[in-house]
Amino acid sequence: MSLRPLAAVVLAASSVASASELDEPTPPAADPRYERGEALPLGLRAERGDTALVTASGGYDGGHKAGRFDVAAELHLFGPIYLRGGGTYVSDADEVRPTVGALVQLFSAGGLAGAVGVFYKPEGLTEPEGEIEGTFALGLRLEGVTLVANLTYGQDGEGQERDGEVRIGATVRAGQRFYVGADSRLRFSLGTDKRDEPDYDLLAGPLATVVAFGTAFTVQAGVSAVKVGGTEVGPMFLLGIGRVF
Numbered sequence: 272m273s274l275r276p277l278a279a280v281v282l283a284a285s286s287v288a289s290a291s292e293l294d295e296p297t298p299p300a301a302d303p304r305y306e307r308g309e310a311l312p313l314g315l316r317a318e319r320g321d322t323a324l325v326t327a328s329g330g331y332d333g334g335h336k337a338g339r340f341d342v343a344a345e346l347h348l349f350g351p352i353y354l355r356g357g358g359t360y361v362s363d364a365d366e367v368r369p370t371v372g373a374l375v376q377l378f379s380a381g382g383l384a385g386a387v388g389v390f391y392k393p394e395g396l397t398e399p400e401g402e403i404e405g406t407f408a409l410g411l412r413l414e415g416v417t418l419v420a421n422l423t424y425g426q427d428g429e430g431q432e433r434d435g436e437v438r439i440g441a442t443v444r445a446g447q448r449f450y451v452g453a454d455s456r457l458r459f460s461l462g463t464d465k466r467d468e469p470d471y472d473l474l475a476g477p478l479a480t481v482v483a484f485g486t487a488f489t490v491q492a493g494v495s496a497v498k499v500g501g502t503e504v505g506p507m508f509l510l511g512i513g514r515v516f
Contacts (some may be wrong), residue, residue: 302448302482304515307384308410308419310480310487312341312511313456314440315421317410318384319376322347326513333505334472334495337363343370351376355388368393372404382412392425402427402434415444417452424461432468433461442480450480454491470498474507487513 308316312328329340343357353376358369372390379385388406404425411418423436435458442452455475460468476493489511496504 302485305450305480305482305487305513306412306415306417306442306444308417308440308442309513309515310442310450310478310489310511311419311440311452311454312478312489312491312509313454313474314419314438315388315406315408316419317386317408318379318412319345319347319353319374319386320379321515323516324513325516326511328489328509328511330491330507330509332361332474332495332507334474334497334503334507335361335363336503336505337361345374348373355390374408384410402432404436406436417442432463435459435461442478448482450482451478452480453477453493455493467499472497476507485514487511489513 304321307318308314309324309326312326324345325343327340327342330338332339339362340360341357343355345353345355347353353374354372355374356369356371358367360367370390370392372388374386374388377385377387386408388404388408390404390406391401392404393401402425404423406421406423408419408421410420419438419440421436421438423438424433425436426433436456438454438456440452440454442450445451453476455473457471457473457475458469459471473496474493476491478489478491480487480489482488489509491507491509491511493507494504495507496502
C-alpha cells in the first residue's frame with residue numbers, strides 16, 4: 272500500500288493549521304509604562320524615565336469622616352531631576368492644600384530603583400502651619416510584580432512638631448492590561464507641643480487597575496483609622512486615574 276496519499280493529507284492539514292495560526296490576532300501586549308507604581312493611589316513610585324506623569328484620585332475617608340481629592344503632576348526637568356507638584360482637598364477643612372517639591376533618581380537598574388525627594392506642604396499630620404518633608408522611595412520589579420516602599424520624615428520650620436510616614440504598595444500583572452494589588456499609608460507623630468493632634472492615621476486596602484486608551488484606571492477599597500485620643504475607624508474608598516506621557 273502506498274503511503275503517498277496519507278503523506279499528502281498530513282502535509283495539507285499541517286499547512287492549513289499553520290495558516291490558521293498566522294491569521295489569529297496577536298493578543299495586546301502589556302503596557303510597561305504602568306508597571307512601576309504609577310497606578311498606586313497612596314504610594315510614590317521610585318522608578319522613572321518618562322517625560323511627565325499626571326495622577327488624580329478621590330473618594331471617602333471614613334476615619335476622618337470626610338471626602339478627599341488628590342492630584343499630582345511630575346515633569347522631567349533634566350538628568351535625574353523631576354519636578355512634582357499637586358494638591359489635596361479634604362471636605363472637613365474645605366480648602367485645597369498644595370504641595371510642591373523635587374525628586375532625584377538615585378539609581379535604576381535591573382528592576383531595582385531608588386529616588387529621594389524634598390517637598391513643602393502647607394499642613395502635615397501634626398503641623399497645621401506647614402512642613403518640609405524628605406522622602407526616600409525604593410522600588411522593585413520582577414516578572415510582572417512591582418513593590419514600592421516610601422519612608423518620609425517631616426517637620427515644621429522650628430522643628431517643634433515632627434511626623435513620620437511609611438507607604439507600602441504592590442501590584443501584580445493579572446492580565447495583559449489588568450493589575451491587582453494593595454496600597455497603604457501610615458502617618459505617625461514623632462512629637463508635638465499641641466494638644467488634640469493625631470497620634471497616627473492609616474489608609475490601607477486592596478486595589479485593581481485597568482489600562483485602557485493609554486490611561487490607568489484604579490479602584491481601591493479598604494480601611495481608614497485615625498487616633499486623636501480615641502481611635503476612629505471607618506471604610507475607605509478611592510477612584511484613581513493616571514496618565515504617563
